[in-house]
Amino acid sequence: MATESDFDRTGCRQHEALLEDYLNEELSGTDARSTIEHWQNCPFCRASLEDARLSMRLLRAAEPSPDPGPGFARTVMTRIRTAENERITLRADFWQPFVSFGWRFAATATLALTVLVSYNAGWGHRTQPKVVTVRPTEATEIFGPEPVSVPVNGDEAFF
């Protein structure tokens, strides 16, 4: 009986991938020569290869999955269109508060601008600016001696 250790000891592990290639008729060149040489001299690999061939025969007797038919593509496309519409609605719902805020902001700004412009162009001009006349100050008024006055009582005389 071939066991795991038999496989390891005889170096069969190296040939497993190549035996699979051989089974699928995809082996060529030096790999093919060395593998065929190996399994001709190795009872374990010969047995494994025979098993693999039988399994292949067995499994290929099964029916592959059937084609779902032309209706499938139509169903998929209907589902895609529904999903697309839902996505568009969802996106619109997401941006709705921002759009609404934007419109309100724009309306308020326009109103404020109108008020400012009309103020500037209309009754703002009708009120006359207050004219302030500035009298030049003489230097002597600042730095000259204070005018002399006669004290009225004793305290003033003291100061």
Place this chain on the structure above:
Amino acid sequence: MAASAQVLTLPFQSGEKKADDRELVRLSQNGAQEAFEELVRRHQQRVFALVAGVLHRPDDVEDIAQQVFLKAYLGIKRFDQRAAFSTWLYKIAVNECWDYLRKRKVRPLTYEADLSEEQVSRLEGIVSSSRPPEGPSARAETREVLERMLEVLPEQDRQLLVLKEIEGFSVQELAEILNLNVNTVKVRLFRARGRIMDTYRRRLSPPGKGHAAPGGERKE
């Protein structure tokens, strides 16, 4: 606007040279739904086969396959065409199947009942005479019997054998779809073949009637 103009000149609709997948993908990326529908038609059978091979739950296959194409449509603008469209699509399919199994916390169906004598003799007939059963219904029944037998294998080995031998995927494709090394796929396939034949002898063949194990019992 550009997309609708392209829809009018889709090569596969006007009966000209058949457009390849790359061209159809490019058109789909520009919003041509007809091009994507053509891609669905081209790949639906393989996606069905892949989902059936991985899930092993026939009732859910159609729903998952639809979901796969929906995800592909929603993500096609991000697909850069460095890999083949089919490989990209099959990867979506495999991920969708694993997601489904994880979310539903289900294992693929397992059959605990033994096979009937008729089913056993059917399999023996295939192995000994190399004559496949005739007719789709007989082959479908054979598949059911084989799937029961394959239940003894680890999940990934079962998937590899079903996808390779029953559904017709190549080793290269399986390696790409399942993110495995090509050599790993080959070794696993080869070992799984041995194990399934061990199971066949041990569980199905009555003593003295079955095939002698050429290499004896395997241990993994």
